[in-house]
Amino acid sequence: MSARNEQDEAFSVKCAALAATVGNMLEFYDFITYSFCTIQIGRTFFPTGSGYGSLARW
Numbered sequence: 001m002s003a004r005n006e007q008d009e010a011f012s013v014k015c016a017a018l019a020a021t022v023g024n025m026l027e028f029y030d031f032i033t034y035s036f037c038t039i040q041i042g043r044t045f046f047p048t049g050s051g052y053g054s055l056a057r058w
């Protein structure tokens with residue numbers, strides 16, 4: 001394999017690792033944001049006597 005191909009392969013691996021890292025960061029941001037807002041979402045759309053009770057109601 002030539003030096004150019006090895007450089008391209010190394011660059012490709014680094015890009016894939018960066019893309020996976022950014023994707024994971026966005027996924028965790030989405031999960032954490034939803035987790036913090038869950039009680040308010042439950043109270044707003046499924047009103048009951050308690051915030052936790054509205055989460056268990058289907």
